[in-house]
Every structure is written in structure tokens, then in C-alpha cells.
Amino acid sequence: MNNLFKALSHPVRRRIIAMLRQGPMGSGEIAAAFDMSWPTITGHLNALKDSELVSTEKHGQSVRYRLEISAVEEAMAFLMDLTGTGSRTPEDDK
Amino acid sequence: MNNLFKALSHPVRRRIIAMLRQGPMGSGEIAAAFDMSWPTITGHLNALKDSELVSTEKHGQSVRYRLEISAVEEAMAFLMDLTGTGSRTPEDDK
DNA sequence: ACCCTAATTAGGAAATATCCTAAGTAAAGT
DNA sequence: ACTTTACTTAGGATATTTCCTAATTAGGGT
Numbered sequence: 001m002n003n004l005f006k007a008l009s010h011p012v013r014r015r016i017i018a019m020l021r022q023g024p025m026g027s028g029e030i031a032a033a034f035d036m037s038w039p040t041i042t043g044h045l046n047a048l049k050d051s052e053l054v055s056t057e058k059h060g061q062s063v064r065y066r067l068e069i070s071a072v073e074e075a076m077a078f079l080m081d082l083t084g085t086g087s088r089t090p091e092d093d094k
Numbered sequence: 095m096n097n098l099f100k101a102l103s104h105p106v107r108r109r110i111i112a113m114l115r116q117g118p119m120g121s122g123e124i125a126a127a128f129d130m131s132w133p134t135i136t137g138h139l140n141a142l143k144d145s146e147l148v149s150t151e152k153h154g155q156s157v158r159y160r161l162e163i164s165a166v167e168e169a170m171a172f173l174m175d176l177t178g179t180g181s182r183t184p185e186d187d188k
Numbered sequence: 189a190c191c192c193t194a195a196t197t198a199g200g201a202a203a204t205a206t207c208c209t210a211a212g213t214a215a216a217g218t
Numbered sequence: 219a220c221t222t223t224a225c226t227t228a229g230g231a232t233a234t235t236t237c238c239t240a241a242t243t244a245g246g247g248t
Contacts, residue, residue, distance in 0.1 A: 002103075002105050005099065005102045005103045005108070006103045008099045008102070008103070009096075009099040009100045009102070009103035010205090010206090011096050012206095014099070014172070017176060018176070021175075021176055026224080026225090027224075027225055027226085028223090028224060028225070031225095036207075036208090037207075037208060037209080038224095038225075038226090039207085039208075039209080039210095039225090039226075039227080039228095040206075040207055040208075042225070042226055042227085043205095043206075043207080043226095044206095046226090047205095058215095060215065060216075060224095061214070061215045061216065061223065061224050061225080062215095062223090062224060062225080063224080063225065063226095067176070069176075069177050072173050072176045072177055073177060075173055076170060076173045076174065076177070078108070079166050079169055079170045079173070080170065081115075082111060082112070082115055082161070082163075082166045083163050083166050083167060083170070104235090104236085106236095120194080120195090121194075121195055121196085122193090122194060122195070125195090130237075130238090131237075131238060131239080132194095132195075132196090133195090133196075133197080133198095133237085133238075133239080133240095134236075134237055134238075136195070136196055136197085137235095137236075137237080138236095140196090141235095152245095154194095154245065154246075155193065155194050155195080155244070155245040155246065156193090156194060156195080156245095157194080157195065157196095
């Protein structure tokens with residue numbers, strides 16, 4: 001939960017997940033879209049993986065990154081709870 | 095937008111906004127709920143104010159912090175766009 | 189005027205994040 | 219076996235965040 005919002009807190013990582021909305025992409029393909037070194041992007045991808053916002057899948061020598069909607073929904077649930085009037089547990093605050 | 099997610103990225107700040115769900119609170123009242131110094135909590139409150147997730151209102155010598163639902167909704171809109179299939183603009187990625 | 193209560197700002201130490209270049213791994217082609 | 223392609227890990231400089239204590243501001247009461 002904490003890693004989730006931390007992952008979302010960087011503009012580059014948000015842009016990456018926005019890109020992945022259209023479907024899985026390779027690491028290099030993602031890196032090419034940014035004005036930063038490939039290793040830096042790998043670092044951001046690792047952060048996204050730690051947060052479970054993305055998952056990976058090897059396809060030969062390339063690695064495809066896929067957006068994990070379930071994690072996005074988890075973040076949304078937290079925010080929804082803030083706007084709604086429903087009941088909540090202390091669990092939500094972690 | 096960036097400040098918004100950055101504000102949400104710290105567990106203490108998330109707990110604060112969860113507390114404010116039940117209504118506005120004073121700075122000291124909030125600080126008392128944490129095992130940290132009051133100035134540290136003031137720092138977090140300032141971060142929340144910068145992100146526009148909370149607003150303040152002076153009431154005599156005490157300051158009340160209020161949750162701003164509109165900012166929560168802005169964050170939610172970003173996430174919703176990720177899960178949905180609707181069209182999107184580059185504006186969203188900021 | 190003086191003090192108390194409520195809260196913030198200042199300054200600084202320690203931890204974490206962000207970015208780079210260089211080096212390493214691993215699959216695929218020749 | 220060697221090379222190329224695709225990508226990650228290692229190491230390190232710099233920037234930012236997080237937290238503390240001490241000092242300050244501001245309103246209210248006596």
C-alpha cells in the first residue's frame with residue numbers, strides 16, 4: 001500500500017503506467033520515450049514492480065511490462081473511501 | 095498533480111487525511127494522535143496543504159485543517175483513467 | 189504588561205530517492 | 219565460440235525527504 005502511492009508519486013512512473021494502458025511494452029521501448037538513461041528507467045520499472053503496479057513477462061530476450069489494474073484499483077479504493085461515507089477499518093490507513 | 099501523489103505517498107499523511115474524513119481537526123489534536131513531534135506533523139500538514147488535499151481555517155488561536163474532497167477526486171480521476179477505456183490527453187500524465 | 193496556549197518556522201542530522209556511467213548477464217544469431 | 223541485442227545490476231554523486239530540538243509568532247486571558 002505504501003509502495004503503491006510511492007510509485008505513483010513520480011511523474012516519470014506515472015507517465016510509464018499511462019503508456020502501459022495501451023498494452024504491454026518492452027523495457028527499451030519504454031526507455032526510448034524518455035530523455036533519460038535506460039538504467040534510470042529500469043530503476044523506475046523496478047519501483048513499479050515492487051508496488052505491483054506492473055508485472056513482467058520474458059519473451060525471448062525482451063521483457064514485457066504489463067500494467068496491473070488490480071493495484072490501480074487498490075489505490076482507487078483508498079481514495080474512494082475518503083470521498084464516500086461508508087464504514088472503514090484501521091486497516092485502510094496502512 | 096505531482097504534489098498530490100507525493101502527499102499521498104507517506105503513511106503519516108495518509109493517516110492524517112483518513113482522520114480528517116470525520117471532520118476538520120486542530121493541528122495539536124492531529125499531532126497528539128502520532129508518536130512524533132508536533133513540528134514534524136506541522137511539516138506533513140504543510141505538505142498536504144501544498145497539494146491542496148487540505149485547507150486551513152483559523153478559529154481564534156487554533157487552526158482547523160479540513161479535507162478537500164476535490165483534490166482526492168482529482169487523484170481518483172487519474173487512476174480511473176488508467177482502468178477505463180476512454181480517450182485521454184497528454185495533459186493527464188503531468 | 190505579562191503569561192499561557194496553540195501552532196509555526198529555523199536549522200541541521202540522517203535516511204532515502206534520483207540520476208548518471210560502467211560493468212555484467214542472458215538469449216539469439218552467425 | 220563469438221557477437222549482437224536487450225536488459226539489469228553496481229557504484230557513486232547530488233538532491234530531497236524526514237525527523238528532531240530550539241526559537242519564534244500570534245491570539246486570549248488576567
